[in-house]
Amino acid sequence: MKQQKGYSRNGNSAFKVSKTVNFRGKIGDESDEHSDDDIVERIQNKHRLKECSRSLLKLRQTLPVYKSREAILGHINKNSVTILIGETGSGKSTQIPQFLLDQLGNGNKKKIAVTQPRRVAAINLASRVAQEHGCRLGDRVGYSVRFDNKSGSRTRLKYLTDGMLLRELMLNKKLSEYSHVIIDEAHERTILTDLILGFLKELLNGARPDLKVIVMSATLQADKFSNFFGGAPILFVEGRKFPVERNCLKEPCDDIVDAVVRCCVQINQSEQTGDILCFLPGQEEIDKAVLVLKKICEHLDNSMPRLVPLPLYAALPPAEQNKVFLPIKGFKRKVVLSTNIAETSVTIPGVKYVVDSGLRKVKVWRHQLGLATLLTVPISKASAAQRTGRAGRESAGKCFRLYREQDFFKLPAQTEAEIARSDVVSPVLFLKKIGVKDLVNWSWLESPGKEAILLALQELYQLGALDDSGTITNRGQQMALLPLAPHLSSVLLRAHETGCLLPVIDIVSCLTVENLLLNPQPEQRDQVNERRFSVATKGATHGDLIMLKELYDAYGSFSDRGEQKDWCKELCISQRGFKNVVKVRAQLVSYMERLFLFRAGDAANVVNDTSDTLDVESILKCFLAGFVKNTAIGMPDRSFRTVTTGEPISVHPSSMLFMDGTCPAILYIEYVFTTKGYARNVSRIELSWLQEVAGLTAAKESAR
Numbered sequence: 001m002k003q004q005k006g007y008s009r010n011g012n013s014a015f016k017v018s019k020t021v022n023f024r025g026k027i028g029d030e031s032d033e034h035s036d037d038d039i040v041e042r043i044q045n046k047h048r049l050k051e052c053s054r055s056l057l058k059l060r061q062t063l064p065v066y067k068s069r070e071a072i073l074g075h076i077n078k079n080s081v082t083i084l085i086g087e088t089g090s091g092k093s094t095q096i097p098q099f100l101l102d103q104l105g106n107g108n109k110k111k112i113a114v115t116q117p118r119r120v121a122a123i124n125l126a127s128r129v130a131q132e133h134g135c136r137l138g139d140r141v142g143y144s145v146r147f148d149n150k151s152g153s154r155t156r157l158k159y160l161t162d163g164m165l166l167r168e169l170m171l172n173k174k175l176s177e178y179s180h181v182i183i184d185e186a187h188e189r190t191i192l193t194d195l196i197l198g199f200l201k202e203l204l205n206g207a208r209p210d211l212k213v214i215v216m217s218a219t220l221q222a223d224k225f226s227n228f229f230g231g232a233p234i235l236f237v238e239g240r241k242f243p244v245e246r247n248c249l250k251e252p253c254d255d256i257v258d259a260v261v262r263c264c265v266q267i268n269q270s271e272q273t274g275d276i277l278c279f280l281p282g283q284e285e286i287d288k289a290v291l292v293l294k295k296i297c298e299h300l301d302n303s304m305p306r307l308v309p310l311p312l313y314a315a316l317p318p319a320e321q322n323k324v325f326l327p328i329k330g331f332k333r334k335v336v337l338s339t340n341i342a343e344t345s346v347t348i349p350g351v352k353y354v355v356d357s358g359l360r361k362v363k364v365w366r367h368q369l370g371l372a373t374l375l376t377v378p379i380s381k382a383s384a385a386q387r388t389g390r391a392g393r394e395s396a397g398k399c400f401r402l403y404r405e406q407d408f409f410k411l412p413a414q415t416e417a418e419i420a421r422s423d424v425v426s427p428v429l430f431l432k433k434i435g436v437k438d439l440v441n442w443s444w445l446e447s448p449g450k451e452a453i454l455l456a457l458q459e460l461y462q463l464g465a466l467d468d469s470g471t472i473t474n475r476g477q478q479m480a481l482l483p484l485a486p487h488l489s490s491v492l493l494r495a496h497e498t499g500c501l502l503p504v505i506d507i508v509s510c511l512t513v514e515n516l517l518l519n520p521q522p523e524q525r526d527q528v529n530e531r532r533f534s535v536a537t538k539g540a541t542h543g544d545l546i547m548l549k550e551l552y553d554a555y556g557s558f559s560d561r562g563e564q565k566d567w568c569k570e571l572c573i574s575q576r577g578f579k580n581v582v583k584v585r586a587q588l589v590s591y592m593e594r595l596f597l598f599r600a601g602d603a604a605n606v607v608n609d610t611s612d613t614l615d616v617e618s619i620l621k622c623f624l625a626g627f628v629k630n631t632a633i634g635m636p637d638r639s640f641r642t643v644t645t646g647e648p649i650s651v652h653p654s655s656m657l658f659m660d661g662t663c664p665a666i667l668y669i670e671y672v673f674t675t676k677g678y679a680r681n682v683s684r685i686e687l688s689w690l691q692e693v694a695g696l697t698a699a700k701e702s703a704r
């Protein structure tokens with residue numbers, strides 16, 4: 001290992017060790033019939049919950065926000081919109097919603113919604129606030145995130161992802177259940193947060209002048225939000241609870257995974273107790289760092305705490321994600337390796353040290369190509385502050401930035417709004433669904449621009465979501481209700497119409513789980529590919545989508561868990577990824593059942609092809625209908641050119657079709673640009689299919 005580079009210190013050096021106590025309330029569902037034992041247990045649980053809440057009250061009272069309780073409530077009660085700025089860890093996300101909950105009292109049936117850009121944060125906050133409030137999670141305090149809901153008729157305070165609030169909006173345009181909507185971490189400027197803000201503005205000026213809106217953020221974009229809401233007052237809450245010392249590298253590092261690992265080892269050697277939270281750009285780097293740390297741990301001196309690396313990224317199943325929040329026993333130190341999903345709102349108990357790579361992965365939409373690419377880019381100053389803020393939440397902390405101080409000053413102040421670098425097909429479909437007619441002049445916090453809106457409208461028209469007059473069709477309504485991007489929704493609807501729904505749902509479920517197929521080590525690549533080819537015999541000819549179906553079937557065919565695990569290992573497949581696929585599949589089946597009122601188990605309605613009887617052509621034509629723009633034609637020199645712009649594109653080395661030189665045309669689900677443009681998740685298609693599907697679209701266009 002290389003020598004650890006030195007750190008220069010520029011922060012507060014106060015250092016204090018405090019004991020962490022973890023309280024865990026019992027979680028369960030309420031049923032109507034109880035035995036005497038049940039009742040006794042319930043009373044005991046209630047007692048325990050109240051006790052836990054009483055001890056947490058002492059901690060809550062020390063939070064800066066708690067001390068400003070009356071002023072904050074007074075402000076919110078007086079104004080329709082309040083912009084609230086407070087430092088990380090000051091208690092915004094946990095305390096302000098509870099002040100409002102207490103103020104509502106027991107008799108009031110209205111609810112408080114608190115939106116979060118990420119599901120991990122929504123769940124983490126709801127769990128904590130339920131403990132502080134002394135209730136079971138899902139009772140008075142609950143959460144709702146995609147594919148998971150812990151809220152019920154008694155829930156008065158609901159943490160939910162911005163996507164879930166938008167879904168609620170589709171069903172109830174006035175949000176009539178809610179008296180207060182809190183938009184947390186508004187500075188993240190996700191498309192969905194921006195959309196909600198626009199929608200809330202329209203509601204306040206129209207159907208719900210009584211609604212109270214609170215926009216919260218730790219960083220300064222206050223003026224922008226205030227101006228958007230016609231000069232809404234800005235409230236600053238002073239004070240941070242614990243100091244965090246900041247350290248930067250003296251020299252830049254060239255290998256970020258190596259630098260993170262070295263920094264963790266150094267913290268373990270030189271710092272007092274406390275867990276470590278590291279921010280890395282993506283899953284690939286995280287998995288690599290976990291592996292290296294596991295290997296290194298075997299050789300570490302017994303006089304130091306044992307390092308326990310735990311990954312945290314969106315593609316992990318919730319049970320795996322939850323592990324990072326559990327306390328660790330024994331002479332050990334938890335090392336959580338995370339993407340930016342733990343960057344805002346999240347408190348990971350025990351964390352005292354933050355290691356920040358200064359990088360993140362971001363999807364950038366390229367209008368000219370009509371494709372998105374995934375890039376690793378430096379974070380903003382606002383992000384760096386958020387990451388630093390994950391330390392110092394339970395006691396004083398330290399943050400180690402793996403870049404130089406002068407590089408920090410070069411970072412952009414704020415993260416660019418997602419809407420400025422994304423395609424807006426989903427948002428436009430949503431706005432159409434809720435009946436917005438004039439999209440260009442709608443209350444955009446930041447308009448994506450006329451051109452982007454027109455392109456999105458065109459795309460939705462091609463997918464059959466809009467009719468000639470630009471009105472949403474029945475198909476568009478159904479697409480909006482499915483929890484998928486419009487292109488994938490359209491694939492499912494086509495599959496339902498052509499009788500191949502279940503195999504297509506299997507494939508779509510696999511596509512929604514990131515990094516299901518892991519990258520084998522270079523020396524194992526040929527062997528792993530051979531094994532995959534031997535299972536996915538049809539995929540070897542038809543490509544990655546069909547291979548996913550074959551792998552899904554093979555995964556489901558094991559009765560022995562151990563054998564299933566070995567199989568995943570041999571084929572370099574993520575077993576936890578497949579567990580997630582199974583859950584997503586169940587949800588998608590139930591959405592489709594509700595939309596079309598059928599039972600997927602009823603063979604008369606849907607043929608559930610096995611790999612042996614798969615109707616490959618029908619399946620691929622469904623995908624073609626949703627992704628007709630993502631096609632490329634084979635050239636005599638075995639290269640491909642995209643149908644839309646004629647750009648050269650190559651099959652990605654991870655594809656089953658990488659070595660195949662015989663495809664007349666290809667369909668791909670993703671485009672990535674590294675050294676050149678690559679197609680990922682590639683399928684072989686025939687030119688006649690392309691003519692058939694593109695012909696249908698062209699016919700529609702000319703009829704317009």
Ligand SMILES: Nc1ncnc2c1ncn2[C@@H]1O[C@H](COP(=O)(O)OP(=O)(O)OP(=O)(O)O)[C@@H](O)[C@H]1O
Binds near residue numbers: 063218345347348349
């Ligand atoms: N899950 C948890 N476990 C332990 N302590 C927690 C938890 N959640 C919150 N806390 C405590 O409550 C404090 C306030 O957290 P809260 O999330 O309300 O702050 P915030 O101002 O919203 O911060 P941020 O902007 O960083 O999200 C934390 O600093 C921490 O001490």
